Amino acid sequence: MTMAEVNSKRELNEIAEVLKVMGHPVRLRIMLKLAERCCCVGEIWDHLQLPQAVVSQHLKILKDRGVLESRREGARVCYLISDSMILDLVTTLDKQCCITEKLAA
Amino acid sequence: MTMAEVNSKRELNEIAEVLKVMGHPVRLRIMLKLAERCCCVGEIWDHLQLPQAVVSQHLKILKDRGVLESRREGARVCYLISDSMILDLVTTLDKQCCITEKLAA
DNA sequence: AAACTATATATATATATTTTCATATACTAT
DNA sequence: ATAGTATATGAAAATATATATATATAGTTT
Numbered sequence A, B: 001m002t003m004a005e006v007n008s009k010r011e012l013n014e015i016a017e018v019l020k021v022m023g024h025p026v027r028l029r030i031m032l033k034l035a036e037r038c039c040c041v042g043e044i045w046d047h048l049q050l051p052q053a054v055v056s057q058h059l060k061i062l063k064d065r066g067v068l069e070s071r072r073e074g075a076r077v078c079y080l081i082s083d084s085m086i087l088d089l090v091t092t093l094d095k096q097c098c099i100t101e102k103l104a105a
Numbered sequence C: 001a002a003a004c005t006a007t008a009t010a011t012a013t014a015t016a017t018t019t020t021c022a023t024a025t026a027c028t029a030t
Numbered sequence D: 001a002t003a004g005t006a007t008a009t010g011a012a013a014a015t016a017t018a019t020a021t022a023t024a025t026a027g028t029t030t
Helices: A003-022 A025-036 A041-048 A052-064 A084-097 A099-104 B003-022 B025-036 B041-048 B052-064 B084-097 B099-104
Strands: A069-073 A076-080 B069-073 B076-080
Touching: A003 A025, A003 A084, A003 B003, A003 B025, A003 B084, A003 B099, A025 A041, A025 A052, A025 A076, A025 A084, A025 A099, A025 B003, A041 A052, A041 A076, A052 A069, A052 A076, A084 A099, A084 B003, A084 B084, A099 B003, B003 B025, B003 B084, B025 B041, B025 B052, B025 B076, B025 B084, B025 B099, B041 B052, B041 B076, B052 B069, B052 B076, B084 B099
Parallel strands: none
Antiparallel strands: A069 A076, B069 B076
16 A cells, blocks of 8 residues: 555545544534634533533544634633634535524524 | 424434444445445445455445445345435535545545 | 355444533632 | 632443454345
């Protein structure tokens, strides 16, 4: 196997990881919300109507896999999608499947 | 919760399921291959260079979750992506991340 | 019907994920 | 420094997933 093959296989694995980590209802909703604008944790669990610990744990998972970043702003911690490829992916997914649109309806 | 909300939440869950099931390197490669054209099982495992049982098991998972269909054609069984939304999704994903392109390089 | 090819399923084991609840840490305001 | 608010982490139990190997089924050809 050439080096190019090794690299492209690694990329494929990484993309699979991204899909997998977003393949959870709570995490998908977090990603959709953050694709719109960055939010602090409180806003997110307020929006999702879920216990704080649940949201924090999912945020940690998303952050560990590299699809989210966090920035402390005083007392709050804001989360955002920093990678433009992932942001595009979520945006396209949302458009193609009309997820946010349907949730709002 | 209104009926519309219930339905859109169900759809969101379904989309999360689709992402999750595709969030595995082997299954992602199967989907990419089948987005190009439908294939029988032998072609797939030949292409992926994996044991037959491994491929069959992943195909079953994909079929159970409704992202693939199969059709017997004589001795062979062909798999295909029947849902156009999912086909679009895979195609877009591939384009945006240049997966197939990189794998071919 | 026997031999062959193609595909599917079963089972066991290992590993990972989800969920819940309790607790800990980090800042802010007084 | 203390109280209050915001967020993160830990641990345990339940559940799901992955992987390997063996075996079974379905169709084809002779």
